[in-house]
Amino acid sequence: MPELPEVETIRQTLKQLVSKKTIASVDIFWPKIIQEPDDTAVFQQLIKGQTIHDIRRKGKFLLFDLDGYVLVSHLRMEGKYGVFPGDEETALHTHVVFHLTDGSDLRYQDVRKFGTMHLQKKGDELNKKPLVLLANDPLEPQFSFSLFKEKIQRSERNIKNILLDQSVIAGLGNIYVDETLFLAGIHPLIKGSQLSEQQIVHILEASVLTLKDAIKQGGTTIRSYVNSQGQIGMFQQQLNVYGQTDKPCSHCEDTIMKIKISGRGTHYCPSCQPLA
Structure with missing residues (x-):
């Protein structure tokens, strides 16, 4: 998608x-x-x-x-x-x-x-629907960190599913949630209610960095994505965890793992993103 x-x-x-x-x-x-x-x-x-x-x-x-x-x-x-x-x-x-x-x-x-x-x-x-329930995305000037933090910390869902929720933060899907959590050093199964304010700051900063870098590269082409001029994206060459199952982590050389969360393939580094 x-x-x-x-x-x-x-x-x-x-x-x-x-x-x-x-x-x-x-x-x-x-x-x-x-x-x-x-x-x-x-x-x-x-x-x-x-x-x-x-x-x-x-x-x-x-x-x-x-x-x-x-x-x-x-x-x-x-x-x-x-x-x-x-x-x-x-x-x-x-x-x-x-x-x-x-x-x-x-x-x-x-x-x-x-x-x-x-x-x-x-x-x-x-x-009106479909935009009325949509949250702001992290690149919008009106994005509210305090509202973002509140929605995360009051949730018992895991952070992977929270970040995929477009009423919490818009624009992120499976690829960029995995990449964001890797940069933030957050395990995808950690509950929102367990995250500190500083960890949520790291998540927001990582999402902004990831999205801006991906835009500069014209997006990520995994299967069929091309822009309106028929050109593929190039950010797939910079992916740290998404699609990197069983490969060494670019930061620590531990093996990238893949698990299923709510039916979605989820990629993370067990050393850089410890659950405990």
């Missing part, structure tokens, strides 16, 4: 390709992707003639700022956007095509068809 660095990289590259372009019409080949409005014909009517003025990001969501609306898009597991000449053959797994007035197409592809789109009136997007 694209996480914050991948979505941010997509945002940056996509903005270069479609900013100030106007939507002439939309073809929808998999209606379930359109979550709001629930009538795809209404979606097509409302978005016709709208100009893409900006593309923002909120956690793992892309926000297309139009004239009077905001298109809130989540890529889920395999979603991706690309810009193509309008006369180029449509590739397999293309489910939504925005025809632009300059003759190009903004195409949404999704092998697993899990992605979602919500078209909402401008100004309403942060007060």
Whole structure:
């Protein structure tokens, strides 16, 4: 699943390709992707003639700022956007095509068809689902450490699951939670209620460092992720624990372990991240 660095990289590259372009019409080949409005014909009517003025990001969501609306898009597991000449053959797994007035197409592809789109009136997007319950991400200026600390310390869940909870901290998924906890020296099974304020400070600092480094590298390509210009990310070359099972730790040379936490593969170094 694209996480914050991948979505941010997509945002940056996509903005270069479609900013100030106007939507002439939309073809929808998999209606379930359109979550709001629930009538795809209404979606097509409302978005016709709208100009893409900006593309923002909120956690793992892309926000297309139009004239009077905001298109809130989540890529889920395999979603991706690309810009193509309008006369180029449509590739397999293309489910939504925005025809632009300059003759190009903004195409949404999704092998697993899990992605979602919500078209909402401008100004309403942060007060409605899916964004209303979303926490700030650690790169946002308005991120509140005190609220973050409170949510962690009052929880009896393990810290891995807490950090995956988008209502606690937005943008982190399996890859960057594992990398964050490694840099912070925190075992993934430690309960939130057991963590000190200083340990939570280390977690926040590690998340910021990890996310910024990953953005600089264009994200992490493990399977199919590419940005809007078809380029892969390079942060996978700097991963300390994720996907490094049975390899020596880059810090202490102990063996990287992999366990399952709530069904998710979780990677850590037993020496750098002791449970006790």
